[in-house]
Amino acid sequence: MPDAGLARQSTIYRAGTLGRRPVVPADFAELERRARRVSSAKAWAYVAGGAGEGRTMRRNRAAFDRWAIEPRMAAGTVGRDLSVDLLGTRLPSPLLLAPVGAGALMGRDSDLAIARGAAATGTPYVFSNQGCNPMEEAAAVMGDTPRWFQLYWSSDERLVDSLIARAERIGAGALVVTLDTTVLGWRPQDLNLGSLPFATGLGIAQYTSDPVFQQIVAERAGLPRDRPAVTLGAIRALLAMSRNHPGSFWANLRSPIPRASVETFLDIYSNPGLSWEHLATLKQRTRLPVVLKGILTEKDARRAFEIGVDAVVVSNHGGRQVDNAVASLDALVEIRAALGPEPTLIFDSGIRTGADVFTAIALGADAVLLGRPHLYGFALAGAHGVAEVIRNVVAELDLTMALTGVRSIAEITSDLLREQPLSVGSSGAERA
Incomplete structure (x- = not known):
């Protein structure tokens, strides 16, 4: 993606001279505001809500605000290479779309639209186990664009094997097993409305x-x-x-x-008794690379790699499962420092902008998952909205690289950041 940022700016500004403004806002705050306006109360509670008092959601953002980027001048770089190798596949950028359950709360055929938006930008999409369209239909609209599949481990082992086999048949590039949702967290926004989408057959x-x-x-x-x-x-x-x-x-x-x-x-959708013994069987049950999502401690990360998984996703489920949990970014820093440079670490929870992607990469992530923002883009403009959100995030990442003097993702390192106290009243700490 050479000069993705300049190309994106040029597209928007040229359209602006003809009186056309972007349907999808370029900043997250306005994107979120507009998405909320077009969403029902139940949809917004489920998609934007978090666990308990929302402290984990706020902490995810506050963790980003503690790290400042140090721009470097006169680096003499023209053009950037945003591509990365991830689990044996070359990707155009370090960005993947996170799995989001019950997306049809925000619009019909959500998984198909998100898949089309991802494919339009060459961005991998992790199909949700709680999706609103079968994985086969979503795969069919993605063409050659990589797709992964997220697995919730059912209490029925026959179903676990069937879902894995289907993921293999659709050409999934990895199996992403979500560990942190063996039971649903305490989510007051949904509880206050008595609203669980799955109870009406949505997201299954x-x-x-x-x-x-x-x-x-x-x-x-x-x-x-x-x-x-x-x-x-x-x-x-x-x-x-x-x-x-x-x-x-x-x-x-x-x-x-x-x-x-x-x-x-x-x-039967989830197994509260899920254990490391269950997870150790995965390498015998699938030929796909195995990724464990929901890791937040060095101990769990080490154990994951000891049983032979290919990558872990450092994630607190976007603050939706445990209130007052550790910020995912803080966990990433600790896990990378403990495990060294070799293990593949993917980051999730709190990514909103290209600058956030830059920060997560600098602190040790090999790639990141983008969650709520792409669903907000879908709410505003369907598949086009998803693609526009991706283009905006990638463009800002490219421009941030240009302004810090780096030419490739590998050159984004921690010495380009400075840790600093969080200022009082920081707006970034107010939203997930």
């Missing part, structure tokens, strides 16, 4: 499209269940389940399968 498309899950549902469909009282809310939930389930709405409305699918999902 990987399951309802899976032959093993369908078999499990069929086995359980005849089991006696307490029937909910007939209320307006129950009727609305039934209609939503029928609408979100594959097939004809009217046929679903008459069938017990949509409700049975939701109930089965809620019972």
Whole structure:
């Protein structure tokens, strides 16, 4: 991506001379404000909300604000190489799109639109296990653009193996096992609305499209269940389940399968007993590179690499699981210092801008995952909005490199940063 920043600026400014302004804002604060305006209360609570009092979300941003970039002058560099090698694949930039569950809260066919936006920029997309479109459909619209698959470890091992096999068949470049969501964290925004998208069949498309899950549902469909009282809310939930389930709405409305699918999902989607013994079986269960997501300590990182995984994602789930948890950026610094330069560390939680990407790379990340911002772009302008968010982040990364005198991602090192006390009232500490 030579001169990605200058090219992006030129595109926007040239359009501006013709009276056209960007549909997707160039700054995160305005992007977030506009996305909130077009979102429902339930959608915003789920997508933008965090655990508890939101301290982990604020801490993620405060950690970035403690690091200042030191620009270097007269470096004599023209053009930058933003490409990286990651798990055997050459990528155009160190940016990947993070998995985001229940994205259809923000618009229909969310996973397909995000996949198209990613493909338009050559950016890898990590398909969510809690997606709203089957992984096969999302893969079909990505062409040759790399795609990974995120796995939530089900309490049914047959389903685990089926999801892994499907990820292999769609050409996934890696299997990303999320460790930090064996149970849902305490999320007041959703709880105050009594809103869980999966309970209405939203965000379970990987399951309802899976032959093993369908078999499990069929086995359980005849089991006696307490029937909910007939209320307006129950009727609305039934209609939503029928609408979100594959097939004809009217046929679903008459069938017990949509409700049975939701109930089965809620019972088995995750395994609270997930252990290192489970994870140690992965190298025998798949030929894909294995990535463990949700690592925040040196001890867990070491253990992950000891069992043979290919990379870890240093992540606190965007502040959505444990309130008052350590900031992901702080964990990255400690893990990289302890493990040295060789292990592949991917960073997640708090990336908002190209300058953030620069900072994370300088502190030891080999690549980063971009989460909420790309979903906000989708809310504003579909696949085009996703692509525009990516282009803006990559452009700012390129310009930051130019202004610090580095020509490649490998040249972004910690000596280009200075740690400093966080100023009182820093606006960056206010948002996830």
